[in-house]
Each structure stands twice: as C-alpha cells, then as structure tokens.
Amino acid sequence: MSDELLVEVTRNGTVESRHFGAAVVCDFEGRVVESWGNIERLVFPRSALKPMLAIHLIESGASDHYSLSDAELSLACSSHQGELIHQELVESWLSRLGLTEDHLACGPVLPEDTERAHQLLASGQQGCRIHHNCSGKHTGFLTTALHLNLPLDNYHLLEHPLQQLSMDILSDLAGVDLKQYPMGIDGCGLPAPTMPLIQLGRAMARFAKPVGLSATRAQAIYRLHQAITNEPLYIAGHGTVVTELNDVTKGAVLAKTGAEGILTAALPARGLGIALKIADGSARARSVALLAILDRLDVLSDEDKHKLESHISPTIVNSRGLIVGEIRPAASWL
C-alpha cells in the first residue's frame, strides 16, 4: 500500500506542494478504528515516545523521592522549545539533584523558540545542552539513575539498564517486542527504536487507557496524564499545537510530536490513540493532518476549533506581510 495524500499547500488557491503519509486511529484493545496509507511500514517514533519513556520516573519511586512537580513531569515528557521557563526549570531540577548541564548527554543547540534564540544571540550567548528540546527527558533519566543508584555515565547508551528498561516499557505498551526491529540513534544521542506505525497507534491507545497493563504502570500513566494536563506549557511551549491542544481540550487530547513528521495523540476519555507520519518528515503538515482527524472523530467543540484556528488552517504569509497561501488537509481522504 502506498502513502496517502494528506495535506496540500496552496498559493492563491492553486496547490503548490503535497504531503503524503499514513495515519491510524486505534482503540485501547488494539483494534484499528480507521487508517489511511501504509500503517504497517516501520517508523521511528522519535520524541513521540517521551510520555511513555517518562513512566520509569514514577514506577521507580524517583518522582516521589524527589517530589517532582507536575511541571517537572510534563517537562520529562516534553519536546520543549527552549523558552526561559523551560531552561529555568531544567536548571533548578538539575541543581536539586546536585547535577549540572554537563551531565546531560544531549548536545548544545539553540532553542527552537526563535524569539528566545535571538535573545540569547543578541546578548552574546550561545545555545547549551539545556536548550535541547530533549533536556527534560534527559534530566528525567538522570533522576531515576540517581534514585536507583545506577551509573550516570553513558546513561544514553542502549546497554545502560535504564535504556533496557525503557525498551521493555515501550514493548509492553506497543504490545510487541521492539528488539526485533531495527534501531537508530536519536538527535540527542539516545536509542531511537522503530516499530510499524500501527504499533505506535496501539501504544498511544494503551497510554490513553492503560487496560491490560500492571496496576503500577497504569497508575504511573494516570499520573503523567494529570501532570501534562495541569502543565501543558512544559510539554512543548507557547504557540505550539501540542501545548494548545492539551490546554484547549483540558487534557482530552494529549498530543506529542516526534521528529521527521511524527505526531501522536492519546484520548483518555475515548480510549483512543492516534499516530501519524508525514512521509517526507515535514513539521508543517502533521498538525493539519492530526486536527483533521480529531475533527472527524468529533473530539473538538466549535469553541475548541475557534481557538485552534491557526493550527487547523495555517496561512502562508510572505515577506511583505501578505497572506499568499494556506496549508489544508487534502479533500480526498476526509
């Protein structure tokens, strides 16, 4: 099966660019509710795994031991934009652990938030490891490593007990042993597993409604729902589709991005998981596709849609400030 045309970019009403991909909606028992394109193809879920990768913090007792706040747990699940609020929270969390930026395995980068990046440059600074969108996840791993008395060195390598534990947790949620699939290395240095898109959808449905998992794991997942719902700014940042979806729907849609065109969502009340991959890795198309699916599932109220308008129907604005085009879901699949 080939990829499906999901999103079109127009200029003055004429289609200029096309984004293909695949998407799946699964229920918590693993059934496919609806799908488009080839959902059996392997994908790298990348950062979409982060909410699931944060389970160790709670299961291990590290979260209770270090009294992690909702904001810190949300940050552990995040691809944050490197805004000042994110930077300051990673800094204070590391400090409470008696650690510094140098313990993070992710490399130094400028914040993804353009305004913050420009502020730093204008004040003669550069990006650092804390600005990496994964620094919350890394601080989470360091927290559990400290609590379990595991080595802090090389915590990012697949051989480290924490990464072995992570693969077990992910396999449990996906309902398939991930060791059978190819593995890569992520932008931040951590292992980057692959799985068929359908398994990512199933994992998100299980994360939405943790039926069939151990009681401890289910409780950990409910705790993460609560943290993300209470502190949506810390899982992404101002103006992002993830933060605004989580915020506007009051936790009814827990969305999470992954690099290279991945976007997922857990719908706790509906017991549904959604996973989609834009084949070309584009970020601009994935949110338009997800919002079209959410609308199809009748998840969004009219008020929600009004608030999310800039993500549902983004416009293309040229250097003169003129609206010259738009990004829209293709009519063919809806």
Place this chain on the structure above:
Amino acid sequence: MSDELLVEVTRNGTVESRHFGAAVVCDFEGRVVESWGNIERLVFPRSALKPMLAIHLIESGASDHYSLSDAELSLACSSHQGELIHQELVESWLSRLGLTEDHLACGPVLPEDTERAHQLLASGQQGCRIHHNCSGKHTGFLTTALHLNLPLDNYHLLEHPLQQLSMDILSDLAGVDLKQYPMGIDGCGLPAPTMPLIQLGRAMARFAKPVGLSATRAQAIYRLHQAITNEPLYIAGHGTVVTELNDVTKGAVLAKTGAEGILTAALPARGLGIALKIADGSARARSVALLAILDRLDVLSDEDKHKLESHISPTIVNSRGLIVGEIRPAASWL
C-alpha cells in the same frame, strides 16, 4: 500519473523519511529526453525563473548603460544567502542608481546564511530588505525601470510594464503563453506564475541553448551564462549546491533553486534543461535528486563528484556530532 519516490532519508540504514516528486530532462528542441513522475502537473517555479527574468537587463540596454559587472548580473539571477558579499554588492549597486533599500519591494528578513544572521543579531542588528534572497532580482528590475524611464513605484505588481515584459519573456522561453495558467504572489511580492513542469524543463533547455529565439534574446542569454559562470558565488553563496555545481563544472551546469522543492539546471554544451519538483517542497531532497540525474547523464567527472560529495550523499549529524543517517536517491528510479 502519480509522484515518483525520488529521495530517502535513512537512520542507521533504515529509511525514516521519503520524498516524492517529478523530474524531466528536455532538449533544446523541446523533446523529453527522460522523465519521472507526473511532469504535466502545474508547478510554481518561483526563484528558478530568476536567470530568465534577468534577460530584460541586457535586452533593454540597462546593463550596458550602467556597466553592470558579471557579479551584478549573477546577483540579478540569484537567490543569495545574504552573506556580507551579497549585501555589499546590492548596496553599492543601489547607490550607483541613486536608490536605497527603501525602493526594494521585498520585505525585511534575516539572511539565509546562518553565520551571517547570527553575526547581525549578536551586533544588535536585524535583517533588512537587502538580506532578502531576491534583493538582487529586485535591484535588477529597478535598474531597467530607471533606464526605460518606467515608474519605480509598484514595479512588483503584475500590471507594471516590467512584469508584463517578464511574462512575455518567460512565455517565449517556455514555448507556451503563461497567461493561461493560474498565478500567485511570491515571497518577495512579485507575481509567481505557474506552468507544467515539462514547460519549465523546456524553458531551461532553451535557456541552455537559445535556438529559435531572437538573436538579441540569444545574445542576452549567452551574456548571463558568462556572468554566472564567472561569478558563481553571487548566484547563491558559499557552500550551496548551486554555487558549487556552477563552480566545479565551470559553467557546464547552471543550476538554480526555487522555493518549495524546485531545482533546475541548464547544460549549455549539451543543450539540455532539467526541472524537478520535490512534491513536499523540501530543500534537502532536491539537490540529491538533481545530482543523481546529472550523474545518470554522465555530466560529472570523478573529480567533480569528489568535490560535490557533501551534496551527492549528505549525512545527518546529531547534536552530539555523530553521523546517524544519510540522504540518498531512492534506488527505484535510477
């Protein structure tokens, strides 16, 4: 006909993302030498038109009147990166015309060259109109407008005589009246015409070997070949595939990018034109696809390929400086 899988992005050997598109090689008599994907589909060639749009400078006599240098003519054909060399040449050219940045219709932006953009921010500056990748083209239009005593105001609108002249020149090269196709507005405010990809390939072939055009037009095109070949840094910038292809092949391949995944090339000695569109608008895939086509056409020597290695097989490097993947042409179409 659907789009063809042209380029794959891998992570540790597993395909992570896929870029679809269409490409065509035409000869100077308009015949299709080879093609992939749907070449009848309308595309916005965007900045790929700039070398053809610079013809007015020479035909009108403006180039001779203002003694434009090879570097200035190359800059008129450019999507430059906003490096200091580009900025200074636009500034001195405008100054020679008695004009300023305020006469440019393109809006203010930061340079595409990251190093230069960061330099500006670190010194408390912002991007300006001269940093827009189209500022050379705009300065070219102002030059001809002055020489022909046309209004400088609103030179960017379709109704202006210069834009009407431009549509005539483009229609002449494409061998089809562009007025029959939809039109949009470009990032810099100029009209953005559309045409089937095959016509863009034919136009590039005609630009490569201007047979069947008026002697004046043919001479203008040869003059532009010479200028671009002598000053390849001014048509794009350091490290770009366009500058390096033009430089390494000593003008045997005159390549030009357009926004949203467009890349074209004129091969003067072979009388061939190439046009390709990455359907999703991606910039990272287009150069890999073009270099694969050039290799297939036996245009590149082993030495050329060695020098162009970073464009032929780009690597994906993560934040820790580790090579974690690559961008490669899909095997299926070559």
